[in-house]
Amino acid sequence: MASQKLFGTTPVGAVAVVEPPVSQWYARRARVAFICVSLAAWAVTAVVLSAFVMPLLAVALGLAAGLLLGLVTALVVRVWPVLRALWWWSLEITVVAAVVAGVSLAARVLPSWLLVGVVIVLVAVLVLVGPVRRFLSAWSWCVVDRHRLRLYFAGLARSSGGGRSGLLPLMLWARPTPAGERVWLWLRPGLDLTDLDGKAGRIAVTCWAKQVRVVPASERHAALIRVDIGRRDSLAGRIDSPLALLIPALRNTNTNADVPVSAAVPRIGLNLADMPDPPAPEPRNGRR
Amino acid sequence: MAPILTADNGNGPVDLGPVLSIFDPVHIGLDEYGHAKRVPLIYRNMLIGGEPGSGKSGLLNAVVAHAALSLDCRLVLFDGKRVELGQWRRCADAFVGPSLDQALLVLRKLQMMMDARYDYLEECERRKTIPEDVFRAYLVALDELAYYTATIGKKTDRDEFSMLLRDLVARGRAVGIIVIAATQRPSSDIIPTSLRDLFAWRYAGRCTNDSSSDIVLGHGWAQKGWSANTISPNNPGAGLLISESGSPELIKVAYLDDRTCAAIAAYAADLRAVVRDNMPTGKPVLVAA
Numbered sequence: 072m073a074s075q076k077l078f079g080t081t082p083v084g085a086v087a088v089v090e091p092p093v094s095q096w097y098a099r100r101a102r103v104a105f106i107c108v109s110l111a112a113w114a115v116t117a118v119v120l121s122a123f124v125m126p127l128l129a130v131a132l133g134l135a136a137g138l139l140l141g142l143v144t145a146l147v148v149r150v151w152p153v154l155r156a157l158w159w160w161s162l163e164i165t166v167v168a169a170v171v172a173g174v175s176l177a178a179r180v181l182p183s184w185l186l187v188g189v190v191i192v193l194v195a196v197l198v199l200v201g202p203v204r205r206f207l208s209a210w211s212w213c214v215v216d217r218h219r220l221r222l223y224f225a226g227l228a229r230s231s232g233g234g235r236s237g238l239l240p241l242m243l244w245a246r247p248t249p250a251g252e253r254v255w256l257w258l259r260p261g262l263d264l265t266d267l268d269g270k271a272g273r274i275a276v277t278c279w280a281k282q283v284r285v286v287p288a289s290e291r292h293a294a295l296i297r298v299d300i301g302r303r304d305s306l307a308g309r310i311d312s313p314l315a316l317l318i319p320a321l322r323n324t325n326t327n328a329d330v331p332v333s334a335a336v337p338r339i340g341l342n343l344a345d346m347p348d349p350p351a352p353e354p355r356n357g358r359r
Numbered sequence: 360m361a362p363i364l365t366a367d368n369g370n371g372p373v374d375l376g377p378v379l380s381i382f383d384p385v386h387i388g389l390d391e392y393g394h395a396k397r398v399p400l401i402y403r404n405m406l407i408g409g410e411p412g413s414g415k416s417g418l419l420n421a422v423v424a425h426a427a428l429s430l431d432c433r434l435v436l437f438d439g440k441r442v443e444l445g446q447w448r449r450c451a452d453a454f455v456g457p458s459l460d461q462a463l464l465v466l467r468k469l470q471m472m473m474d475a476r477y478d479y480l481e482e483c484e485r486r487k488t489i490p491e492d493v494f495r496a497y498l499v500a501l502d503e504l505a506y507y508t509a510t511i512g513k514k515t516d517r518d519e520f521s522m523l524l525r526d527l528v529a530r531g532r533a534v535g536i537i538v539i540a541a542t543q544r545p546s547s548d549i550i551p552t553s554l555r556d557l558f559a560w561r562y563a564g565r566c567t568n569d570s571s572s573d574i575v576l577g578h579g580w581a582q583k584g585w586s587a588n589t590i591s592p593n594n595p596g597a598g599l600l601i602s603e604s605g606s607p608e609l610i611k612v613a614y615l616d617d618r619t620c621a622a623i624a625a626y627a628a629d630l631r632a633v634v635r636d637n638m639p640t641g642k643p644v645l646v647a648a
């Protein structure tokens with residue numbers, strides 16, 4: 072189910088269209104938009120046109136223009152969930168379209184055995200060459216994160232009783248880091264950073280990550296936040312100090328020095344058996 | 360004082376290029392996202408906490424190494440275990456082992472020096488030390504602080520130690536006295552809460568529970584998801600670093616193994632031995648061995 076959502080081109084917005092309350096809400100919005108836009112456009116067009124043509128003609132023309140504009144606006148509002156979903160998935164749609172177009176274009180000019188060869192080589196390069204594979208997977212995770220975060224915030228909006236998905240944060244930009252990904256969000260009214268306190272674990276689960284940190288990203292805007300998603304422990308290995316490079320004796324590291332030993336101090340008393348018995352402590356006065 | 364070495368070849372002094380300065384930010388490791396983490400230490404203090412083996416002494420060594428190579432900084436080292444900072448003994452102005460009397464003596468002298476420096480600054484109508492100043496910064500590094508404040512000696516002496524340290528931390532910043540203290544769990548029986556809250560930088564290595572982590576970092580961070588308890592015990596040197604303002608950051612301290620440490624210490628000690636103050640020009644100069 073999740074993979075269907077993720078990789079299929081069926082937009083998640085389809086869910087919104089069949090969800091009755093949301094659909095009805097948009098239908099109502101569309102009706103309101105139609106009336107408001109029609110009346111406003113009618114009035115403005117009529118006033119402007121009356122300067123050039125007869126008033127009655129101006130009113131009639133204005134009515135026609137208002138109806139047309141209102142209809143277009145209402146249509147956009149009505150299908151807004153679908154448009155929005157298409158926008159969310161625009162990158163995937165573009166990539167799939169480009170691949171399909173590329174292959175079908177190549178099929179016209181190349182013989183089929185060559186086409187198959189080229190495709191196999193391309194796929195092999197993408198999968199087998201380490202840097203390419205890591206680059207692709209790092210940026211793919213960024214794309215995945217945006218969808219998963221949207222899913223999380225949609226759930227948050229629904230559970231807080233809103234019922235409408237108009238308050239989803241804007242996903243601004245995402246980029247990979249050595250440990251995972253970093254996503255910048257612009258929060259919409261109704262949500263702030265403290266609402267996300269203690270929710271990091273849930274966000275991490277939603278993003279299939281190990282841990283998530285949500286921090287403010289701007290000194291000036293409370294709405295701009297940064298989500299750091301951690302998938303790997305980039306701090307597991309040992310880190311060498313750059314100071315070592317300043318020391319001449321350490322620059323050529325081929326000398327395999329062993330444990331430093333002291334010639335001056337005799338090696339006696341380093342084992343428990345070498346130690347003499349200490350004098351027994353004197354019994355204190357007044358106790359027992 | 361500007362950390363510039365000059366040599367005299369007969370035609371006047373030749374600048375030999377900069378070495379490190381304590382006024383530079385100190386590289387202490389990498390942050391969670393793989394970027395180098397540098398912390399400015401001048402005019403600030405640092406508190407290091409964490410369970411045994413969490414890498415406290417490692418961080419202390421990384422900072423002391425930078426300070427040892429900075430010729431505009433002098434070292435005063437307190438080490439209850441003697442071996443953690445022992446390699447820097449030759450670079451240090453004073454090295455205090457497990458003796459409370461000696462520790463008190465050094466702290467009292469530091470306090471007197473601090474007062475004298477304030478007299479001087481007052482005379483010059485200045486409010487803080489600057490890189491070209493006539494006196495050097497001092498890095499006061501304390502490992503196993505609890506040893507001096509809660510373990511050895513008489514209670515009155517231990518209290519005096521806490522009081523003197525508190526004075527250094529509170530007033531030393533502006534005259535270039537930087538205090539870095541490491542201890543396992545800085546609870547109120549180890550150091551007074553009023554002293555603990557004066558440290559600008561706080562580093563929590565792995566802690567056994569959330570409340571220990573909060574004691575180092577400040578109250579409430581564990582609840583916001585910043586607990587040093589989540590750090591793996593198999594990853595010494597990883598910890599949360601927090602400054603006066605801003606939220607904690609997960610970092611990993613760059614580690615100096617014994618050989619590297621010894622080599623840096625020997626180099627720094629040699630450097631310090633050949634560089635003498637040249638008071639008239641205000642610059643350290645190289646003198647022939």
Ligand SMILES: Nc1ncnc2c1ncn2[C@@H]1O[C@H](COP(=O)(O)OP(=O)(O)O)[C@@H](O)[C@H]1O
Pocket residue numbers: 309310409410411412413414415416417418564595596597611612613614
């Ligand atoms: N930054 C680090 N990177 C890798 N290993 C480290 C690091 N810091 C400490 N260690 C390892 O952990 C051990 C204990 O560290 P130490 O600094 O002595 O802990 P503490 O002073 O907190 O008891 C060291 O001997 C070293 O092997």
Ligand SMILES: [Mg+2]
Pocket residue numbers: 415416443502
């Ligand atoms: Mg230690």
